[in-house]
Amino acid sequence: MQQKVLEIFQELFGAEGDIRSYFSPGRVNLIGEHTDYNGGHVFPCALTIGTYGIARKREDRKIRFYSENFSRMGVFETSLDDLVYHEEANWTNYPKGVVWAFKEKGYVADTGFDLVMYGNIPNGSGLSSSASVELLMGVILVDMFGFEGLSMIDLALLGQYAENKFNGMNCGIMDQFAIAMGKENQAIFLDTADLSYEYAPIEMKGAKIVIAASNKKRKLTDSKYNERRAECEEALADIQKQMDIKALGDLTEEQFEEVKDAVKNPVCRKRAKHAVYENQRTIKAVAALKAGDLETFGKLMNASHVSLRDDYEVTGKELDTLVEAAWKQEGVIGSRMTGAGFGGCTVSIVKEEAIDDFIKNVGEIYEKEIGYAADFYVVEIGDGSRRIG
Numbered sequence: 001m002q003q004k005v006l007e008i009f010q011e012l013f014g015a016e017g018d019i020r021s022y023f024s025p026g027r028v029n030l031i032g033e034h035t036d037y038n039g040g041h042v043f044p045c046a047l048t049i050g051t052y053g054i055a056r057k058r059e060d061r062k063i064r065f066y067s068e069n070f071s072r073m074g075v076f077e078t079s080l081d082d083l084v085y086h087e088e089a090n091w092t093n094y095p096k097g098v099v100w101a102f103k104e105k106g107y108v109a110d111t112g113f114d115l116v117m118y119g120n121i122p123n124g125s126g127l128s129s130s131a132s133v134e135l136l137m138g139v140i141l142v143d144m145f146g147f148e149g150l151s152m153i154d155l156a157l158l159g160q161y162a163e164n165k166f167n168g169m170n171c172g173i174m175d176q177f178a179i180a181m182g183k184e185n186q187a188i189f190l191d192t193a194d195l196s197y198e199y200a201p202i203e204m205k206g207a208k209i210v211i212a213a214s215n216k217k218r219k220l221t222d223s224k225y226n227e228r229r230a231e232c233e234e235a236l237a238d239i240q241k242q243m244d245i246k247a248l249g250d251l252t253e254e255q256f257e258e259v260k261d262a263v264k265n266p267v268c269r270k271r272a273k274h275a276v277y278e279n280q281r282t283i284k285a286v287a288a289l290k291a292g293d294l295e296t297f298g299k300l301m302n303a304s305h306v307s308l309r310d311d312y313e314v315t316g317k318e319l320d321t322l323v324e325a326a327w328k329q330e331g332v333i334g335s336r337m338t339g340a341g342f343g344g345c346t347v348s349i350v351k352e353e354a355i356d357d358f359i360k361n362v363g364e365i366y367e368k369e370i371g372y373a374a375d376f377y378v379v380e381i382g383d384g385s386r387r388i389g
């Protein structure tokens with residue numbers, strides 16, 4: 001893969017000079033969904049699939065981007081003097097937003113660069129290809145321009161800042177954090193209230209993580225996502241009239257049950273319920289995993305899906321079909337939607353000997369119900385964004 005991207009770079013932009021190679025993973029969240037902008041916990045991990053980038057500094061102020069995933073769009077050309085969102089700049093608004101975010105925070109690139117990318121994260125699958133690209137760009141900028149004093153967590157925050165302010169998606173910190181801080185075979189138990197975190201080894205005793213991509217075209221994801229976020233904020237504001245809390249993640253289930261009537265709008269009350277219960281589920285799930293109780297972990301994953309379906313309402317027919325079919329299969333320890341929802345993918349923990357049947361059976365049910373096929377990936381947990389050559 002790396003070699004192929006290098007060849008594309010050389011063909012497009014020439015083989016001379018200091019050409020460097022980078023990799024940035026995708027991520028999957030095991031549990032803790034829509035909690036990261038509510039001061040709650042998440043439990044994601046980085047994957048071994050991701051985005052490769054080959055880059056070289058220029059002497060002028062031009063920036064040229066090309067992605068083999070969007071080869072039909074060709075080379076996009078911009079410059080350090082045009083760090084502005086343009087609809088027609090399409091996917092390049094993600095890396096450009098990061099260059100802009102660096103500049104906003106005082107890390108000013110003094111020359112442009114050429115960059116070729118190629119990713120093996122399925123497009124629009126909900127495995128966070130955008131955050132992968134953001135962190136790739138962050139690592140490239142630090143490495144090529146020698147910016148000092150930026151930790152990987154700072155790069156995650158810069159990526160989120162770019163996504164929020166440049167691309168208008170009010171995402172939390174989970175994706176960028178997982179991608180920046182990923183570690184082979186470990187998931188990250190992150191408290192988004194203060195960014196404290198710990199790594200937890202994923203030992204699954206003969207089971208594997210299987211991702212099913214719904215292949216549903218994800219329209220309106222960003223606007224619906226921002227709407228959910230606003231509903232949680234409304235619920236929090238109502239609760240704060242009665243209780244001194246900073247975020248919904250501060251509440252236990254019992255506290256929420258006591259105070260829930262303070263939330264006037266019943267829709268916002270349901271959203272808040274999910275945020276509170278999902279946070280507690282995540283804490284319990286990690287404790288179960290640490291105790292070697294994978295079965296409880298799986299049950300909590302299932303409960304997470306039910307809550308995302310009924311209270312948070314971000315699943316939809318495609319994700320529900322995949323998960324409900326998965327629950328019926330032999331050897332499935334747990335299954336749920338993962339990521340923002342409204343499309344995207346599901347994550348299941350499946351015993352190795354059952355994986356082939358799982359893919360066959362769930363695939364058939366999905367195609368019959370939905371009318372087109374899902375794609376399945378057995379994934380491995382890998383390291384965070386880095387230079388590779």
Ligand code: GLA
Nearest residue numbers: 033034171172173174339340
């Ligand atoms: C998207 C966002 C994350 C997080 C998830 C839902 O992936 O980018 O910040 O909110 O949705 O858990």
